[in-house]
Amino acid sequence: MTSSYSLANWSKDPRKGLRIMDWVDSHAREREVLFTPPGIKRGPNTLTKIECSRRAAQAIFSDAYGVNTNANRPVVKNPPYTDRLVNDYIRTLRRRYQNFNRKIGPVASNMRFEDVQDGTLLRQMIEKLMKNELPEWARLHVYWRTMGYFNQFCGTTPMPASSTVHVRARVPLPTRMNKSRMQTARPTNRRHTTKVDGTSRTTRSSRTNSTPEYIVIEDTPPPEGFAVDQIDVELVEKSKPMITTARNNYSLKQLKLQIQLKKLETESQVKRDAAEIQKLQIEAESRRQKLDMARQLIAAFTAQAGNSS
Secondary structure (H helix, E strand, O other): OOOOHHHHHHHOOOOOHHHHHHHHHHHHHHHHHHHOOOOOOOOOOOOOOOHHHHHHHHHHHHHHHHHHOOOOOOOHHHHHHHHHHHHHHHHHHHHHHHHHHEEEEEEEOOOOOOHHHOOOOOOOOOOOOHHOOOOOOOHHHHHHHHOOOOOOOOOOOOHHHHOOOEEEEEEOOOOOOHHHHHHOOOOOOOOOEEEOOOOOOOOOOOOOOOOOOOEEEEOOOOOOOEEEEEHHHHHHHHHHHHHHHHHHHHHHHHHHHHHHHHHHHHHHHHHHHHHHHHHHHHHHHHHHOOOOOHHHHHHHHHHHHHHHH
């Protein structure tokens, strides 16, 4: 009798990933359970992963192998085996999904696939990886992009908008200031501000100056126990390297993506060239063999003609 393994051997079924994705797309409740990270407790009356895996297995293997037409087939007799196949394959998809994300980097891993512009190097790289490694990536990315258990780069993009420090300055901020002098200054404005005179030599506010200059920090209020002036200056000093570092990191990631894509294109070209060289060598060897045979035939014919004369 045919074994359950040979009947449900997914290694010989290239459409296994598409079947699973088609099923989870149309079964939202079971999909939520199957894609729940381990260790999260669910209510007593909710579905379990085993039940959802069984439902998926029954649908997938019935469609693929027609097991419902013969109740005596081993797949029907051994449901835990097919349940395990579904669970194992979801774990395999998670590993391959994370490998895919590792290649495209954290910035692309946090973007929606439809937000990646057509024709860009990043879009070309993703489409090439989908073709060669994981065709289901775009469909998995819809569900797993914002889940840290699946997407290892979830929430790690540089400079999120919610934590950006906005700085507006009319005069250059002194590169180094004495903190004790900063703490002696007391702002007269209700906002968290530091007044600096036109020469940028002191932080003391001048009430006689009719046009004082301000450096304004528009962000979170200072914690208790700290001088307002000290907090504002520290935020301004930290904001500049943070913005510069974020821009440099983004440019570096873009450059790395371009290098990876160029490397893939070079490797592909080398393989094509090697295949072409091998083809030419085979053709040359074939022509050489034909030429040798022709020479042998001519020699034999010449010898036969000499003997007959």
